Amino acid sequence: MEALEQFKQFLDGRGLKYTREREKIFQAIVAFEKPFDVDGLLFYLKQREIKTSKATIYRTLQLLQESGLLRTISLSPTDHRTNLYSLCGKYRAYDHLICTGCGKVTDVEKKQICDSCRTITQDRGYQLESHSLRIFALCPECQKKGLTVENCR
């Protein structure tokens, strides 16, 4: 499992410790596979009688973000409070297709978008760091249910 290895190295490089709690939280996130929220993660851990606190979870998520292994996704164009977290690879792109009907999140990869970002920053003398694209659209299932762009959200 190379993501775990990467996390360990990140901790080591910072003089931080690879503790039981960090291990358990990381494993739970990997087991989840899908984007998750903190309450869901807490519940999952409690079910398995793995004791940990909210504070530790948030601290670990912070570290995972700093190591580039985790990203946040905010699910609405206007309300940035309902966040999900999701593991990601080493590249720092955060592109998601979000269904405005059911909230389903799909990862998207499109070279064209990375290229556009590079062009935009270069043209203005900026130094590119990362980008985040969210596309809000209605998935086929929700369209079948009769939802339309107007009546959802």
Place this chain on the structure above:
Amino acid sequence: MEALEQFKQFLDGRGLKYTREREKIFQAIVAFEKPFDVDGLLFYLKQREIKTSKATIYRTLQLLQESGLLRTISLSPTDHRTNLYSLCGKYRAYDHLICTGCGKVTDVEKKQICDSCRTITQDRGYQLESHSLRIFALCPECQKKGLTVENCR
């Protein structure tokens, strides 16, 4: 001022009223020109002895968003809680270049990105509603100050 007209029409179409408070808040936002936060707006209004409450501001911002005149911008790839608001035209794209050093926000328009979003949704049978792109990068001024992608944020 056609944006104001658009707002009035939106209110009218919903059977809502164009009140003094909504007018004052709208005018303040227009006067601001740049992206703003709610505290800044409150302060601006208080300075001019325009009395209004946080609740009314948020309610008005909500209406402006629904009318398509306003958008939110979240300033960090990881923390979606520090938001700015900004007037926009009628088109529903939310593309911003955000300096990770000083927080400066620049609007970006790139046809290629809209095209990519259209392609991505069409390929998957989704019905496109809107998109939001944030590019995180270091502006020339911050680069001159010696900031680098590694030590900022």
Place this chain on the structure above:
DNA sequence: CCTCTATTGAGAACGAGTCTCAGTTGCATG
């Protein structure tokens, strides 16, 4: 085994945004 930090848990604190509710205002109608 000791020492020095990093880490942890529990709960308090924070803060942007929302809700509540009693009092006010806009507006259509008689």
Place this chain on the structure above:
DNA sequence: CATGCAACTGAGACTCGTTCTCAATAGAGG
């Protein structure tokens, strides 16, 4: 102009995701 009624407002309580605090605990090197 008076009336009625739904929409609106302000003040402050509330929500809820996230962060902070601080005393107790646990790794890792010597």
